[in-house]
Amino acid sequence: MRVVVITPPAPVVTWEEADQHLRLDGDDEQRDMVERLIAAATHHIDGPDGWLGRALGLQTLEARICGFCDLIRLPYQPIVDIVSVHYLDGTGQPVLVDPDTYELFCRDLGCAWGKSWPTPGAYRGHAETVRIRYRAGYAIDPDADPVKPNVPEPIKQAILLMVGDMWHARATIATGAVMQAVPMSMTVQNILSPFRVYV
Structure with a gap:
């Protein structure tokens, strides 16, 4: 079985939530970057290509x-x-x-x-x-316009932690160190593990 995404989900974590988590005090100059980090973190765990093996946003x-x-x-x-x-x-x-x-x-x-x-x-x-x-996906009312996500709080917090990790480590190379990818932290994996589905 192959599964493809026909209509992708809206973000399940908002700029406002990430702003508060990162303590940016509403700095709009950072908004575009933060929203890209939210999208990257969410894509890493959501849907057919995601680590969780489940749909998050509708x-x-x-x-x-x-x-x-x-x-x-x-x-x-x-x-x-x-x-x-x-x-x-x-x-x-x-x-x-x-x-x-x-x-x-x-x-x-x-x-x-x-x-x-x-x-x-x-x-x-x-x-x-x-x-x-x-x-x-998780939705309070899937037929509402706009759809409000109802993603479990641990998943949202894991996304925010991933956003924070990427925010503070903007490169995959540390000065004077061997090149290493920034991994999904053990804390994030532990938070997400109860929700993981092996398909």
Whole structure:
């Protein structure tokens, strides 16, 4: 299964929170830099490419698989809802599956009672014939505009610690030392470990 991001999430940590954490006293000249650090720290742990193996801010993902099975476990919880399910027919054209055909059971997608999955055509040259588009992430009200994130506080604090580490260590080389990457600290890993999902 391959999962791609269709709609990326909004930041789950705000400039104001980072400003307070870094004690910048609202220095707007630093805002652009701090927001880039927030984005980098969040990207490191969020979504399909992230260390946590889960979705943080509300985002639309698409799981691409070779065919239907009884239960399809969707990665990157928390799962909010299913947007659509498509499959490619024998000519490679997408066919929408009737939403009455399936149900979401926590993070597993399966057939509704008395229903069965359609049989995708053998479309030559394409292994990802089934496309499941879904929304995942922490949100108080996923249909609100704008969506307010409801990310657990330990995850937000870990992002702020990572931002602080990058703020204070702006380079990967210390003067007079061997080149080393700035790692995710053990404190951050310990805070995030209870939330980590191995997909």
